[in-house]
Amino acid sequence: MTDPEREAVGRRFDPALMQRAREKTWAALHGIRQRMRPGISEEEAKFEAAEVFRELGCERLWHPVLIRIGPNTTRTYRQRSEPNVRLGANDSYFIDLGLVFDGHEGDVGDTFVVGDAPERLACAEAARTLFHEVADAWRTRALSGQALYAFAGARAEAMGWRLNHAIKGHRVSDFPHAIHKGGDLGDLAAPPSDGLWILEIQLAHPSEPFGAFHEDLLSHGVTT
Template identity: 45%
Template sequence: MIGASGQDHPAIARGHVQDSAGAHGHDWSATQVYACGNPAMIAAVRAACEGWGVPAHDIIVEAFVPSGTSSIPLAEGSLDPLLERVGPRFSLDGMLAARAQSIRAVAQIAGKLRVGMTTAQAVEMADQHLRDMGSSNTWHPTYIRFGDDTVRTPRQGVRRQRTLQPSDIVVVDIGPVWNGYEGDFGDTFVFGDDNLHRSCAQAARDVFSAAKVAWKTGLTGRKLYDYAEAQAERGGWKLERNLAGHRVSDFPHALYGPAKLAEMDIVPSDAVWVLEIQLRHPERPVGAFYEDILVGLPGQ
């Protein structure tokens, strides 16, 4: 038990909760950690958990939103009043909680995929899993793509009766709403040992990571996608520019405009933009996808 009381008590330790928790030799590799607090506290807890070996998708951050407040922490002096408008409930903590829950959901959905499952069955399973986790609805449809369909964008559609093969590449892309906040996360998973599949999946993550670092130097949305495209080409991949990044917010962000990240000439603010990276092989029908909310806080 961790407390801040000034009275001595043998069951109460003083200090940071992560310091006390880490002092007992616990095996953290199969542990889920739930945390709630201000951003600085959460960053410290997340860093400690990662050092202990807790998987990223098992660090679950709940919204820390003071009751009765109408303030919008990131909107005052930092969000663009036109392109980055948000609703009255918006808070950084709410967005971070939705992000963490979405990352966890994608990992769990991928763990439920089975060889022989059709795309339609996979989407049905994923939607049910999101409901079971507490998602009230999805602000965009759940997209799951197998094999050749990984080079297609959501608007191009997929073959819903296509089946997952023993050697295959799979994209999982979800847009759930958690407690009134929009999550959006997508990743690529590989079944079997095809080196091209593995290289493509990793390349999407690497291009995303490089672009996120570049964003922190002050790149505009447009220049950010130019940078990502150059990074992809340097690695021998093609970037799909029709997936151009988009807004997220307290639901529904669509009330505040349809702006695309790749067409913006302002520097994107924290926690209100999704960077989408879809790559494909220049000749073969193999693609990969990775997306996440742009967050520049320590530990994110």
């Protein structure tokens, strides 16, 4: 059974606008990706991201832009980046965006590799693969949020990576979702409903100082 209090929405909520916000937030992420280049710093990348947002007509941010480079890819949302890190010639980074379009919240994230860095590329691909495995388990097995993250942890270990258990996913909705008391997906005892929850996967290499991140909306209509 769903949890009505944790899955409440506002009067403006429209599932079609949620999907549109998702699509436009992905467009923003790839616009930033096109501007990433060796030598750029996280702060410089955030400055350029603001121009991408203006071009797409983003109304506002609902969480700060996160662009993590190199060793900072193991940091969580609430941890500060190590300062003065710049993208190397053979390196990785991730982008995490929370944007508002038409009064609805988009939240997406993905990891990318520049140059020749096969282990970093494998980590980025593992985060995407694990995301899709967990999302498919939600679609086909109707697992609770708690069960989804238990499944994710077991699969990450089997794949040879460390899952960051501090990252548990969360609600989105018509802005601001915080008033709807959704909390973390990983604490949800019921199966999450379609189009309301963000599944987050953050992996780290078992011994090297880099990781990968991937997140997107759990939706029956999103399979890629």
